[in-house]
Amino acid sequence: MSTAARQKFIHISKKSYKNGKSATHAAINAANAPLICPAAACLAARVFKDIKMFNIVLVEPEIPQNTGNIARTCAATGCTLHLVKPLGFEISDKYLKRAGLDYWHLVHVCIYENLNELFAKYPQGRFFFFTTKARKRHTDAQYRAGDFLVFGKETKGLDEELLLSRPDDCVRIPMIGEARSLNLSNAAAVAVYEALRQNDF
Secondary structure, eight states: OOHHHHHHHHHHHHHHHHHOOOHHHHHTOSTTOOEEEOGGGHHHHOOOSSOOOOEEEEESOOOHHHHHHHHHHHHHHTOEEEEESSOSSOTTOHHHHHHHTTOGGGOEEEEESSHHHHHHHOTTOOEEEEOTTOSSBGGGSOOOTTOEEEEOBTTTBSOHHHHHHOGGGEEBOOOOTTOOOOOHHHHHHHHHHHHHHHTTO
């Protein structure tokens, strides 16, 4: 991402943040707090045609440190972070902000009441659901700029009904049979860098 493009992104994100009317905005005015925008404003902020950007979706995340680490990954890769309620922490949580260090001003964050709201906002979006229950490996999927990489909560993963309804969109990160799962923030990093690799970074 060029410096000029990044500055343009930050300017638009801050403008969306200042103009937002969500009660969440008032709760995160502290320095280095994440930038929260209304869901409908997400596409308007993504104006770069020269940047291959992906979307990381966390459905009901429970551990603030994991979300903070993923936010840092988003800052380093130009991804948008989407959080689906209920969250297991307050958006102003000190552990969340600490994990993201001083990268929050580089992160574009959107919050949704539920997963259906996200789907409704992006009816043409391509969603990949990461789960240990999938047959297809994450490296077998063909990712395009703008795709959504979706992860479930740390303790239970994604809802089984959702996975059964969209089996062709489910992918898994390979691991040995004795291991239950990867840490959420590690899994998100593995996923987004594979997507970036396929698109020549």
